[in-house]
Amino acid sequence: MKKWRSLAAALFSVALSFGLAPQARAEGGAGPEAMSMGNMCMVMFGYDMIHITVFQPDKSRSEYCAEIPATGRTIMAFDIENPAFRDLPLEVRVIRDPLTPTLPTGADLEALTELHLPPKKYTKGTFSVEHDFANDGHYITLVTLTRENGEQQTEMMKFMVGETLWAWVPQIAGTILIAGMVFVYWKHTHPTPKKKEANETVAS
Structure with a gap:
């Protein structure tokens, strides 16, 4: 009995941390090209970064990153971290994600x-x-940097607008996992009458 209780408690903690609790996670692309820190995304060009912060001033004063809560007027602010990038053409394109x-x-x-936004030099470092x-x-934000030798490098940041089914997948998965663990635990702590009577017969 103690074994099953300990196991159930451990699994419940794991499910809670992965399925229901807020997570610090990478946002945007699947690799190091984009990540988030709080509500500010960073598109990475090697070790250099461009910060992206999203606002919806008509709805709230909050800042967003990869999960924009609603449709409507949206402002995306870019902050070019590396001063050398401010003298290089930068192109921005937002596309619908083909998933x-x-x-x-x-x-x-x-x-x-x-x-x-066609390629342009943003000498002030922000736009x-x-x-x-x-x-x-x-959606996907594609940021293309054209270096001095003419080489182009494109990095991306994926984001969602509005409530979509995928936004609820972690919560749904966590709920199903917890329900399954509770059911398994209940089955092992409440044996069926036949099984219980058989065990008592063997013991006598």
């Missing part, structure tokens, strides 16, 4: 584009763009 592991080679970005998101869904 594939990687962007297909040769994908028609124009057909997916929500907004586009912002405003866009009115009309639809809930998944």
Whole structure:
């Protein structure tokens, strides 16, 4: 009995931490190209970063990153950390996420584009763009840096707008896991009458 109680308690703690508790996690792409710190995302170019912070001034004073709560007027603010990048052309494009592991080679970005800022030098190191998101869904911010030798490097940050099913997946999975553990624990602590009577017969 003590063994099952200890096991159930341990599994419950694990499920709570992964399924229901708030998590500090990487946002955006699947690798080191994008991450989040609080409500501020960072698109990484090697060890250099560009901060992205999102606001919806018509709705609240809160700052957002990879989970924008609603559609409507949205402001994305960019802060270029490396001074050397301020003298290089920077292009920003926001597209609807095709929900594939990687962007297909040769994908028609124009057909997916929500907004586009052509390559430009942002010598002040900060700039912002405003866009009115009309639809809930998944989106990708593509940031392209053109280096002095003409080489282009594109990094991405994925984000969601509005309430989508995927936003609830961790909570749903955690709830199912906890319910399953409770059921298993109950089954082992409340044997069926036949099994209990059989055990008593063998013992006598």
